[in-house]
Amino acid sequence: MVQTFDSSNFYSICDGLAAKDTHLATVIREYGYPPVWTRSNTFSTLVLTILEQQVSLASAFAAYKKLLEKLITITPEKILALSDEELRSCYFSRQKIVYVRGLAQSIVTNHINLEWLSEQPDELVRTTLKQLKGIGDWTVDIYLMHALQRLDLFPLGDLALINAMKMLMHLEKPTKEELLIIAEPWKPHRTIATMILWHYYIKRRTLSCCISCI
Template sequence: MDDAISYLVEKEIIFKKIIDDYGLPIIPSRPEGFETLCKLILEQQVSIESAKACFQKIEKLLKTVSPETIFKSSQEDLRSCGVSRQKINYLYHLSENILSDKIQLETFSQKTDEEVRSELIKIKGIGHWTIDVYLMFSLKSKDLIPLGDIAVINTIRELFDCYEKENIQKLTETWKPYRSMATYLLWHHYLSKRNRKVIF
Protein backbone atom coordinates (compact mmCIF):
# COMPACT_ATOMS: atom_id res chain seq x y z
CA MET A 1 0.00 0.00 0.00
CA ASP A 2 2.76 2.45 0.93
CA ASP A 3 4.61 1.90 -2.36
CA ALA A 4 1.46 2.42 -4.38
CA ILE A 5 0.48 5.58 -2.49
CA SER A 6 3.97 7.04 -2.76
CA TYR A 7 4.12 6.34 -6.48
CA LEU A 8 0.71 7.86 -7.22
CA VAL A 9 1.25 10.93 -5.04
CA GLU A 10 4.49 11.59 -6.89
CA LYS A 11 2.72 11.17 -10.24
CA GLU A 12 -0.36 13.28 -9.47
CA ILE A 13 -0.66 16.16 -6.99
CA ILE A 14 -4.43 15.51 -7.00
CA PHE A 15 -3.93 12.16 -5.28
CA LYS A 16 -1.97 13.91 -2.52
CA LYS A 17 -4.83 16.40 -2.12
CA ILE A 18 -7.37 13.57 -1.78
CA ILE A 19 -5.31 12.07 1.06
CA ASP A 20 -4.76 15.48 2.68
CA ASP A 21 -8.49 16.22 2.54
CA TYR A 22 -9.95 12.83 3.44
CA GLY A 23 -7.17 10.58 4.76
CA LEU A 24 -6.13 7.22 3.36
CA PRO A 25 -8.66 5.17 1.41
CA ILE A 26 -10.24 1.97 2.65
CA ILE A 27 -8.92 -1.01 0.70
CA PRO A 28 -11.94 -3.21 -0.03
CA SER A 29 -11.74 -6.94 0.45
CA ARG A 30 -14.18 -9.74 -0.27
CA PRO A 31 -13.71 -13.51 -0.12
CA GLU A 32 -13.13 -15.42 -3.31
CA GLY A 33 -15.93 -17.58 -4.58
CA PHE A 34 -19.52 -17.99 -5.63
CA GLU A 35 -21.21 -15.81 -2.99
CA THR A 36 -19.13 -12.77 -3.92
CA LEU A 37 -19.93 -13.17 -7.62
CA CYS A 38 -23.63 -13.50 -6.75
CA LYS A 39 -23.46 -10.28 -4.75
CA LEU A 40 -21.70 -8.47 -7.60
CA ILE A 41 -24.42 -9.56 -10.02
CA LEU A 42 -27.06 -8.25 -7.60
CA GLU A 43 -25.15 -4.95 -7.27
CA GLN A 44 -25.23 -4.21 -11.00
CA GLN A 45 -27.00 -0.87 -11.57
CA VAL A 46 -28.44 -0.69 -8.03
CA SER A 47 -27.15 0.55 -4.69
CA ILE A 48 -24.98 -1.75 -2.58
CA GLU A 49 -27.50 -1.38 0.26
CA SER A 50 -30.34 -2.63 -1.96
CA ALA A 51 -28.26 -5.55 -3.26
CA LYS A 52 -27.22 -6.46 0.28
CA ALA A 53 -30.85 -6.59 1.43
CA CYS A 54 -31.65 -8.81 -1.56
CA PHE A 55 -28.82 -11.22 -0.77
CA GLN A 56 -29.83 -11.44 2.89
CA LYS A 57 -33.32 -12.52 1.82
CA ILE A 58 -31.80 -15.17 -0.45
CA GLU A 59 -29.66 -16.41 2.47
CA LYS A 60 -32.71 -16.58 4.73
CA LEU A 61 -34.62 -18.52 2.08
CA LEU A 62 -31.89 -20.98 1.07
CA LYS A 63 -29.87 -21.21 4.31
CA THR A 64 -26.76 -21.92 2.21
CA VAL A 65 -26.10 -19.92 -0.95
CA SER A 66 -24.32 -22.25 -3.36
CA PRO A 67 -24.47 -23.12 -7.07
CA GLU A 68 -26.62 -26.14 -6.15
CA THR A 69 -29.16 -24.22 -4.05
CA ILE A 70 -29.45 -21.33 -6.51
CA PHE A 71 -29.85 -23.63 -9.51
CA LYS A 72 -32.60 -25.62 -7.76
CA SER A 73 -34.49 -22.50 -6.67
CA SER A 74 -37.58 -21.47 -8.57
CA GLN A 75 -37.83 -18.10 -10.26
CA GLU A 76 -40.79 -17.34 -7.98
CA ASP A 77 -38.71 -17.94 -4.85
CA LEU A 78 -35.90 -15.70 -6.05
CA ARG A 79 -38.37 -13.05 -7.23
CA SER A 80 -39.80 -13.04 -3.70
CA CYS A 81 -36.32 -11.98 -2.50
CA GLY A 82 -36.41 -8.94 -4.77
CA VAL A 83 -34.25 -10.33 -7.59
CA SER A 84 -35.20 -9.19 -11.10
CA ARG A 85 -35.98 -11.80 -13.74
CA GLN A 86 -32.87 -10.80 -15.67
CA LYS A 87 -30.58 -11.21 -12.65
CA ILE A 88 -32.23 -14.53 -11.76
CA ASN A 89 -31.17 -15.79 -15.18
CA TYR A 90 -27.65 -14.45 -14.57
CA LEU A 91 -27.46 -16.34 -11.26
CA TYR A 92 -28.68 -19.51 -12.98
CA HIS A 93 -26.05 -19.14 -15.71
CA LEU A 94 -23.27 -18.66 -13.17
CA SER A 95 -24.46 -21.66 -11.15
CA GLU A 96 -24.74 -23.88 -14.22
CA ASN A 97 -21.23 -22.98 -15.38
CA ILE A 98 -19.80 -23.95 -11.99
CA LEU A 99 -21.84 -27.14 -11.64
CA SER A 100 -20.80 -28.29 -15.11
CA ASP A 101 -17.13 -27.48 -14.36
CA LYS A 102 -16.93 -24.95 -17.19
CA ILE A 103 -15.29 -22.67 -14.64
CA GLN A 104 -13.51 -23.57 -11.42
CA LEU A 105 -13.44 -20.53 -9.14
CA GLU A 106 -10.92 -22.12 -6.77
CA THR A 107 -8.29 -22.06 -9.55
CA PHE A 108 -8.57 -18.33 -10.27
CA SER A 109 -5.98 -17.27 -7.70
CA GLN A 110 -3.34 -19.17 -9.70
CA LYS A 111 -4.30 -17.49 -13.00
CA THR A 112 -3.49 -14.15 -14.56
CA ASP A 113 -6.06 -11.35 -14.64
CA GLU A 114 -6.60 -11.90 -18.36
CA GLU A 115 -7.08 -15.66 -17.93
CA VAL A 116 -9.73 -15.03 -15.27
CA ARG A 117 -11.38 -12.39 -17.45
CA SER A 118 -11.49 -14.66 -20.50
CA GLU A 119 -13.35 -17.31 -18.47
CA LEU A 120 -15.81 -15.06 -16.66
CA ILE A 121 -16.73 -12.91 -19.65
CA LYS A 122 -18.29 -15.97 -21.33
CA ILE A 123 -20.92 -16.15 -18.59
CA LYS A 124 -24.13 -14.29 -19.38
CA GLY A 125 -24.60 -11.40 -16.96
CA ILE A 126 -20.94 -11.03 -16.03
CA GLY A 127 -19.35 -8.07 -17.78
CA HIS A 128 -16.11 -6.19 -17.42
CA TRP A 129 -17.22 -4.11 -14.41
CA THR A 130 -18.12 -7.24 -12.43
CA ILE A 131 -14.86 -8.92 -13.43
CA ASP A 132 -12.77 -5.84 -12.54
CA VAL A 133 -14.30 -5.59 -9.09
CA TYR A 134 -13.90 -9.33 -8.43
CA LEU A 135 -10.26 -9.19 -9.52
CA MET A 136 -9.59 -6.16 -7.31
CA PHE A 137 -11.60 -7.05 -4.20
CA SER A 138 -11.21 -10.83 -4.12
CA LEU A 139 -8.06 -11.65 -6.08
CA LYS A 140 -6.18 -8.49 -4.99
CA SER A 141 -5.15 -7.41 -8.48
CA LYS A 142 -2.97 -4.32 -8.18
CA ASP A 143 -3.27 -2.80 -11.64
CA LEU A 144 -6.92 -2.49 -12.68
CA ILE A 145 -9.21 0.48 -13.12
CA PRO A 146 -12.90 -0.15 -13.86
CA LEU A 147 -13.62 2.42 -16.55
CA GLY A 148 -17.20 1.16 -16.68
CA ASP A 149 -17.77 2.51 -13.17
CA ILE A 150 -19.75 5.76 -13.16
CA ALA A 151 -18.16 7.06 -9.94
CA VAL A 152 -14.65 6.50 -11.33
CA ILE A 153 -15.41 8.23 -14.63
CA ASN A 154 -17.23 11.17 -13.02
CA THR A 155 -14.41 11.70 -10.52
CA ILE A 156 -11.76 11.64 -13.25
CA ARG A 157 -13.78 14.22 -15.19
CA GLU A 158 -14.20 16.37 -12.10
CA LEU A 159 -10.61 16.24 -10.83
CA PHE A 160 -8.60 16.01 -14.03
CA ASP A 161 -10.80 17.95 -16.44
CA CYS A 162 -10.59 14.95 -18.74
CA TYR A 163 -13.70 13.98 -20.68
CA GLU A 164 -13.02 12.00 -23.85
CA LYS A 165 -12.79 8.22 -23.50
CA GLU A 166 -9.44 8.11 -25.32
CA ASN A 167 -7.96 10.83 -23.09
CA ILE A 168 -9.22 9.13 -19.92
CA GLN A 169 -7.63 5.88 -21.06
CA LYS A 170 -4.35 7.66 -21.78
CA LEU A 171 -4.41 9.41 -18.38
CA THR A 172 -5.01 6.19 -16.44
CA GLU A 173 -2.18 4.44 -18.29
CA THR A 174 0.22 6.78 -16.46
CA TRP A 175 -0.92 5.29 -13.13
CA LYS A 176 0.42 1.83 -13.94
CA PRO A 177 1.33 -0.44 -12.15
CA TYR A 178 -0.94 0.80 -9.34
CA ARG A 179 -4.24 1.58 -11.06
CA SER A 180 -6.21 -0.34 -8.44
CA MET A 181 -4.95 2.00 -5.71
CA ALA A 182 -5.75 4.96 -7.96
CA THR A 183 -9.30 3.58 -8.21
CA TYR A 184 -9.59 3.34 -4.41
CA LEU A 185 -8.44 6.96 -4.12
CA LEU A 186 -10.99 8.09 -6.72
CA TRP A 187 -13.80 6.21 -4.93
CA HIS A 188 -12.57 7.66 -1.63
CA HIS A 189 -12.89 11.20 -2.98
CA TYR A 190 -16.27 10.51 -4.59
CA LEU A 191 -17.82 9.09 -1.41
CA SER A 192 -16.13 11.40 1.11
CA LYS A 193 -17.10 14.57 -0.77
CA ARG A 194 -20.72 13.43 -0.74
CA ASN A 195 -20.62 12.34 2.92
CA ARG A 196 -21.59 8.85 1.86
CA LYS A 197 -20.78 5.81 3.94
CA VAL A 198 -18.19 3.46 2.48
CA ILE A 199 -19.76 0.03 1.92
CA PHE A 200 -17.73 -2.61 0.13
Protein backbone atom coordinates in the same frame (compact mmCIF):
# COMPACT_ATOMS: atom_id res chain seq x y z
CA MET B 1 3.75 -14.51 -11.31
CA VAL B 2 0.44 -12.76 -10.62
CA GLN B 3 0.91 -9.49 -8.71
CA THR B 4 -1.62 -8.69 -5.97
CA PHE B 5 -2.19 -6.25 -3.13
CA ASP B 6 -3.10 -6.69 0.51
CA SER B 7 -2.78 -4.71 3.73
CA SER B 8 0.99 -5.25 3.74
CA ASN B 9 1.64 -3.25 0.53
CA PHE B 10 -1.56 -1.24 0.03
CA TYR B 11 -0.49 1.91 1.88
CA SER B 12 2.97 2.08 0.36
CA ILE B 13 1.38 1.83 -3.09
CA CYS B 14 -0.97 4.67 -2.15
CA ASP B 15 2.04 6.75 -1.11
CA GLY B 16 3.82 5.98 -4.36
CA LEU B 17 0.81 7.07 -6.41
CA ALA B 18 0.44 10.25 -4.36
CA ALA B 19 4.11 11.07 -4.92
CA LYS B 20 3.63 11.22 -8.68
CA ASP B 21 0.05 12.52 -8.96
CA THR B 22 -1.05 15.71 -7.23
CA HIS B 23 -4.76 14.88 -7.54
CA LEU B 24 -4.39 11.55 -5.76
CA ALA B 25 -2.13 13.21 -3.20
CA THR B 26 -4.87 15.76 -2.49
CA VAL B 27 -7.42 13.01 -1.83
CA ILE B 28 -5.17 11.23 0.66
CA ARG B 29 -4.20 14.49 2.35
CA GLU B 30 -7.82 15.61 2.78
CA TYR B 31 -9.61 12.30 3.36
CA GLY B 32 -6.94 9.81 4.39
CA TYR B 33 -6.24 6.44 2.84
CA PRO B 34 -9.09 4.49 1.25
CA PRO B 35 -10.21 1.25 2.87
CA VAL B 36 -8.50 -1.91 1.67
CA TRP B 37 -11.57 -3.03 -0.27
CA THR B 38 -11.37 -6.81 -0.67
CA ARG B 39 -13.82 -9.70 -0.83
CA SER B 40 -13.39 -13.45 -0.62
CA ASN B 41 -12.94 -15.41 -3.84
CA THR B 42 -16.27 -17.23 -3.57
CA PHE B 43 -19.45 -17.89 -5.48
CA SER B 44 -21.34 -15.56 -3.13
CA THR B 45 -18.96 -12.71 -3.98
CA LEU B 46 -19.72 -13.14 -7.68
CA VAL B 47 -23.45 -13.24 -6.91
CA LEU B 48 -23.14 -9.93 -5.06
CA THR B 49 -21.15 -8.44 -7.94
CA ILE B 50 -23.82 -9.48 -10.43
CA LEU B 51 -26.48 -7.92 -8.18
CA GLU B 52 -24.48 -4.68 -8.20
CA GLN B 53 -24.71 -4.33 -11.98
CA GLN B 54 -26.43 -1.07 -12.98
CA VAL B 55 -28.09 -0.48 -9.58
CA SER B 56 -27.10 1.30 -6.38
CA LEU B 57 -24.87 -0.59 -3.97
CA ALA B 58 -27.59 -0.25 -1.33
CA SER B 59 -30.18 -1.94 -3.57
CA ALA B 60 -27.77 -4.72 -4.47
CA PHE B 61 -26.85 -5.37 -0.84
CA ALA B 62 -30.54 -5.44 0.16
CA ALA B 63 -31.10 -8.25 -2.34
CA TYR B 64 -27.95 -10.06 -1.24
CA LYS B 65 -28.93 -9.77 2.42
CA LYS B 66 -32.41 -11.12 1.68
CA LEU B 67 -30.88 -14.08 -0.16
CA LEU B 68 -28.45 -14.70 2.69
CA GLU B 69 -31.29 -14.69 5.22
CA LYS B 70 -33.09 -17.30 3.13
CA LEU B 71 -30.13 -19.61 2.44
CA ILE B 72 -27.78 -18.92 5.40
CA THR B 73 -24.90 -19.83 3.09
CA ILE B 74 -25.04 -18.95 -0.60
CA THR B 75 -23.89 -21.91 -2.68
CA PRO B 76 -24.44 -22.87 -6.33
CA GLU B 77 -26.46 -25.91 -5.31
CA LYS B 78 -28.80 -23.87 -3.11
CA ILE B 79 -29.32 -21.27 -5.83
CA LEU B 80 -30.22 -23.95 -8.37
CA ALA B 81 -32.75 -25.39 -5.92
CA LEU B 82 -34.67 -22.08 -5.67
CA SER B 83 -37.64 -21.30 -7.89
CA ASP B 84 -38.00 -18.10 -9.87
CA GLU B 85 -40.61 -16.95 -7.37
CA GLU B 86 -38.26 -17.51 -4.45
CA LEU B 87 -35.50 -15.54 -6.16
CA ARG B 88 -37.91 -12.73 -7.04
CA SER B 89 -38.86 -12.57 -3.36
CA CYS B 90 -35.18 -11.77 -2.76
CA TYR B 91 -35.47 -8.80 -5.16
CA PHE B 92 -33.81 -10.53 -8.10
CA SER B 93 -34.81 -9.21 -11.52
CA ARG B 94 -35.68 -11.65 -14.31
CA GLN B 95 -32.30 -11.06 -15.95
CA LYS B 96 -30.31 -11.52 -12.77
CA ILE B 97 -32.10 -14.78 -12.03
CA VAL B 98 -30.81 -16.03 -15.40
CA TYR B 99 -27.29 -14.70 -14.80
CA VAL B 100 -26.89 -16.13 -11.30
CA ARG B 101 -28.35 -19.49 -12.29
CA GLY B 102 -25.97 -19.66 -15.24
CA LEU B 103 -23.02 -18.94 -12.96
CA ALA B 104 -24.19 -21.54 -10.45
CA GLN B 105 -24.58 -24.17 -13.17
CA SER B 106 -21.11 -23.42 -14.53
CA ILE B 107 -19.55 -23.93 -11.10
CA VAL B 108 -21.50 -27.10 -10.36
CA THR B 109 -20.39 -28.62 -13.67
CA ASN B 110 -16.81 -27.37 -13.06
CA HIS B 111 -16.86 -25.27 -16.22
CA ILE B 112 -15.78 -22.44 -13.90
CA ASN B 113 -13.35 -23.14 -11.05
CA LEU B 114 -12.74 -20.12 -8.84
CA GLU B 115 -9.65 -21.56 -7.16
CA TRP B 116 -8.10 -22.16 -10.59
CA LEU B 117 -9.05 -18.64 -11.71
CA SER B 118 -7.19 -17.15 -8.73
CA GLU B 119 -3.90 -18.36 -10.23
CA GLN B 120 -4.53 -17.20 -13.80
CA PRO B 121 -3.51 -13.93 -15.49
CA ASP B 122 -6.09 -11.15 -15.70
CA GLU B 123 -6.94 -11.61 -19.37
CA LEU B 124 -7.56 -15.35 -19.01
CA VAL B 125 -9.84 -14.67 -16.03
CA ARG B 126 -11.66 -12.11 -18.19
CA THR B 127 -12.17 -14.34 -21.22
CA THR B 128 -13.24 -17.28 -19.04
CA LEU B 129 -15.88 -15.35 -17.06
CA LYS B 130 -17.18 -13.41 -20.06
CA GLN B 131 -18.29 -16.68 -21.61
CA LEU B 132 -21.13 -16.62 -19.07
CA LYS B 133 -24.35 -14.78 -19.85
CA GLY B 134 -24.62 -11.50 -17.99
CA ILE B 135 -20.95 -11.18 -17.08
CA GLY B 136 -19.18 -8.35 -18.90
CA ASP B 137 -16.08 -6.26 -18.40
CA TRP B 138 -17.37 -4.29 -15.40
CA THR B 139 -18.25 -7.44 -13.45
CA VAL B 140 -14.89 -9.01 -14.27
CA ASP B 141 -13.05 -5.81 -13.31
CA ILE B 142 -14.73 -5.69 -9.91
CA TYR B 143 -14.09 -9.40 -9.31
CA LEU B 144 -10.42 -9.04 -10.26
CA MET B 145 -10.02 -5.99 -8.03
CA HIS B 146 -11.89 -7.11 -4.93
CA ALA B 147 -11.78 -10.91 -4.91
CA LEU B 148 -8.41 -11.55 -6.58
CA GLN B 149 -6.73 -8.29 -5.44
CA ARG B 150 -5.13 -7.69 -8.84
CA LEU B 151 -3.13 -4.49 -9.07
CA ASP B 152 -3.74 -2.93 -12.46
CA LEU B 153 -7.47 -2.69 -13.20
CA PHE B 154 -9.12 0.49 -14.45
CA PRO B 155 -12.89 -0.13 -14.73
CA LEU B 156 -14.02 2.42 -17.31
CA GLY B 157 -17.57 1.14 -17.02
CA ASP B 158 -17.79 2.31 -13.41
CA LEU B 159 -19.77 5.55 -13.04
CA ALA B 160 -18.41 6.33 -9.58
CA LEU B 161 -14.86 6.22 -10.93
CA ILE B 162 -15.73 8.44 -13.91
CA ASN B 163 -17.62 10.94 -11.76
CA ALA B 164 -14.77 11.08 -9.23
CA MET B 165 -12.29 11.90 -11.98
CA LYS B 166 -14.61 14.55 -13.41
CA MET B 167 -15.06 16.22 -10.02
CA LEU B 168 -11.46 15.97 -8.86
CA MET B 169 -9.84 16.94 -12.14
CA HIS B 170 -12.51 19.38 -13.33
CA LEU B 171 -13.28 17.42 -16.48
CA GLU B 172 -16.52 18.05 -18.38
CA LYS B 173 -17.13 15.26 -20.88
CA PRO B 174 -13.96 13.20 -21.03
CA THR B 175 -13.75 10.38 -23.55
CA LYS B 176 -12.60 6.91 -22.55
CA GLU B 177 -9.40 7.53 -24.47
CA GLU B 178 -8.73 10.71 -22.47
CA LEU B 179 -9.34 8.91 -19.18
CA LEU B 180 -6.98 6.12 -20.19
CA ILE B 181 -4.28 8.70 -20.96
CA ILE B 182 -4.77 10.29 -17.52
CA ALA B 183 -4.52 6.85 -15.88
CA GLU B 184 -1.45 5.75 -17.86
CA PRO B 185 1.09 7.04 -15.25
CA TRP B 186 -0.71 5.05 -12.55
CA LYS B 187 0.33 1.74 -14.11
CA PRO B 188 0.92 -0.90 -12.80
CA HIS B 189 -1.20 0.19 -9.81
CA ARG B 190 -4.39 1.48 -11.40
CA THR B 191 -6.53 -0.64 -9.05
CA ILE B 192 -5.24 1.30 -6.05
CA ALA B 193 -5.62 4.62 -7.88
CA THR B 194 -9.24 3.64 -8.60
CA MET B 195 -9.82 2.91 -4.91
CA ILE B 196 -8.41 6.32 -3.98
CA LEU B 197 -10.86 7.88 -6.44
CA TRP B 198 -13.78 5.83 -5.10
CA HIS B 199 -12.81 6.98 -1.61
CA TYR B 200 -12.91 10.60 -2.80
CA TYR B 201 -16.30 10.09 -4.48
CA ILE B 202 -17.85 8.54 -1.35
CA LYS B 203 -16.46 11.24 0.93
CA ARG B 204 -17.67 14.04 -1.34
CA ARG B 205 -21.16 12.52 -1.64
CA THR B 206 -21.36 12.09 2.13
CA LEU B 207 -20.26 15.69 2.66
CA SER B 208 -22.82 16.95 0.11
CA CYS B 209 -25.61 15.02 1.84
CA CYS B 210 -24.60 16.46 5.22
CA ILE B 211 -24.54 20.00 3.87
CA SER B 212 -27.97 19.58 2.22
CA CYS B 213 -29.44 18.54 5.57
CA ILE B 214 -28.24 21.65 7.40
